[in-house]
Amino acid sequence: MKRNLAMTLSTILLASAGAVTQASAQDAPPQNAPVHNIVLVHGAWVDGSGWKPVYDRLTKDGYHVTxxxxxxxxxxxxxxxxxxxxxxxxxxxxxxxxxxxxxxxxEAGVHPNVVGLVYVAAHAPAVGEDESTLGKGMPSYTSKQPGAIMKTGDGYTYLNPADFPSDFAADLPLKEAQFESHAQILTAAKVFSTPMTVAAWTSKPSWGIVAADDKIINPDLERWYYARAHSHTTVLAGASHSVYESRPKEVTAVIEDAAKHAS
Incomplete structure (x- = not known):
């Protein structure tokens, strides 16, 4: 009797284990499935609302975007x-x-959840480097423009509202660019000169978008960053620094390519 009971319990446990294993295999996503999560990070002087055109396209395509x-x-x-x-x-x-x-x-891309990086008209310094020093090596149009970058008495910077539409957002509707010029987030000057302590692009795949008419960052510096990082690079002719707002279709396509091919 005891032997039969033991055999019955053993059979039940084995069957349960098999069911759990089968369920786990069914629940597990395919190894080559596209990445579902996208996190978007804005730059200096602006906030995250500029990402809305890209956000709308990504969410429409089924991505979870933050x-x-x-x-x-x-x-x-x-x-x-x-x-x-x-x-x-x-x-x-x-x-x-x-x-x-x-x-x-x-810096943040070393986080274990991150499997790929996308740089959109963006800086990509190496360990020990900072974007301010690198920018002096390949100066932008704006950095050479007297009075374009303003600074407060306590060390915060902003772009002269008179220069913002032509320098930051030349391919946006003028009224939209003017509104953004008066809705800037003042940015501490020290953020531009803080050196990197890690560089996630050295260990994770990256994609880069060059805004060919960028006046805030020299497009040649963008090309240099992405060549050094061995990024999958896209050049958008005629695009301003506001490329993420003015060319959302193309920017979304690059992000979705990263989601499909990052491992």
Whole structure:
């Protein structure tokens, strides 16, 4: 009797284990399935609302998209804000950035949830480098323009509203660019000169978009960054620094390519 009971319990346990294994195999996503999570990081002087045209396209295509709102007071705080959002993702994630946000994702991209990086007209310094020093080697149109970059008495910067439409957003409707010029997030000057302590692009695949008519970052510097990182690079002719707003279709296509091919 005891022997029969033991055999019955053993059979039940084996069957249950088999059912759990089968269920787990059925629930597990295919190894080559596209990444579902996208995190978007904005740059200096603006906030995350500029990503809305890209957000709308990505969510329409079924992606789970989250936008980081950085405080722009220090690189450390902006990286921490990005990592908090990455902690909330439920699996592999593509981390995307515009402009100064490229420095942020270069640091934050070492997060274990990140499987690929997308740089959209963005900086991508190496360990020990900072974007300010690199920008002096390949200066942008704006950096050579007297009075374009303003600074407050307590060390925060912003773009002269008179120059913002032509320098930052030349391919946006003028009224939209003017509104953005008066809705800037003042950004601590020190964020641009803080050196990288890690560089996620050295260990994770990356994609880069060059805005060919960028006046805020020299397009040649963008090309150099992406060539060094062996990024899959797309050049968008005629695109301003606001490429993520003015050319959302093309930017979305690059992000979705990263989601499909990052491993």
């Amino acid at each position: 936008i980081v709102q950085e405080p722009l007071g220090s690189l450390e705080d902006d990286v921490a804000a990005t990592k908090r959002v990455l902690d909330q993702q439920n699996g592999p994630t593509i981390l995307v950035a515009h402009s100064y946000g490229g420095s942020v994702i270069t």
